[in-house]
Amino acid sequence: MFIENKLDKDIQRIIRPFNIILSIFFSSKFKIRDNHITESQKKYHLIIFFLVSFFNVICINVMFSVRDSKDQIDFDLKSETVFLVLYSICYILLVTCNIIHSSTNVSLILKIQDIHRIIDINKNIKSFITWNWIFFFLLFCDYILTSIVYTRMDINHFVDVSADLFTLAFNFNLLYGIRLMSLLVKYLEEWTKNIQIMEAGDNNVYCNKLYVSYRNILEAYKLHSKIFRLLVSFF
Numbered sequence: 524m525f526i527e528n529k530l531d532k533d534i535q536r537i538i539r540p541f542n543i544i545l546s547i548f549f550s551s552k553f554k555i556r557d558n559h560i561t562e563s564q565k566k567y568h569l570i571i572f573f574l575v576s577f578f579n580v581i582c583i584n585v586m587f588s589v590r591d592s593k594d595q596i597d598f599d600l601k602s603e604t605v606f607l608v609l610y611s612i613c614y615i616l617l618v619t620c621n622i623i624h625s626s627t628n629v630s631l632i633l634k635i636q637d638i639h640r641i642i643d644i645n646k647n648i649k650s651f652i653t654w655n656w657i658f659f660f661l662l663f664c665d666y667i668l669t670s671i672v673y674t675r676m677d678i679n680h681f682v683d684v685s686a687d688l689f690t691l692a693f694n695f696n697l698l699y700g701i702r703l704m705s706l707l708v709k710y711l712e713e714w715t716k717n718i719q720i721m722e723a724g725d726n727n728v729y730c731n732k733l734y735v736s737y738r739n740i741l742e743a744y745k746l747h748s749k750i751f752r753l754l755v756s757f758f
């Protein structure tokens with residue numbers, strides 16, 4: 524592994540909740556092994572793509588097989604199939620973006636690490652990580668409660684659950700994007716404070732570090748926009 528892909532402990536703590544949750548829902552952005560970050564393999568995402576497609580075919584087959592009449596098929600097909608297809612498109616969009624932006628996802632994390640090495644926000648890191656877990660937990664609880672409320676005691680619920688899981692994975696990715704943006708805002712706020720307390724006698728080395736960190740923040744924003752622009756537009 525390349526030395527420039529090595530992750531500091533603080534950065535690993537920050538991104539660990541994202542990596543765990545997104546991996547569970549088969550939309551991992553990167554791999555972390557031996558304190559190094561690397562791209563998720565394209566074959567991993569392609570396998571997920573074919574599994575999702577196969578699962579959708581099964582769901583549609585289930586919808587047809589349990590109907591008792593042509594009228595029921597016509598009515599349900601207009602509702603459940605449309606929603607299933609839309610939710611599936613969301614998930615397939617995730618897989619596509621993960622393949623296209625596999626290297627960009629890694630670059631964004633490494634760029635955040637470069638910022639973190641200069642801009643000290645350690646006093647806010649613990650609360651930021653805690654809120655990451657809380658937001659993920661609340662989003663999952665919302666899914667569970669919604670499923671309980673709208674559960675229908677028949678085989679069609681299998682289709683409803685599959686569509687909800689696609690949506691949940693999509694929402695987790697949006698939450699990941701929002702939290703990364705929130706992290707960049709924290710760095711920018713701390714950078715602003717450092718600028719405000721600068722004095723005329725500060726050495727050029729310190730000034731140059733602040734300049735480099737600001738440039739890294741701007742580059743991180745550009746990488747973030749590149750990764751999440753399509754997902755946010757679709758949402």
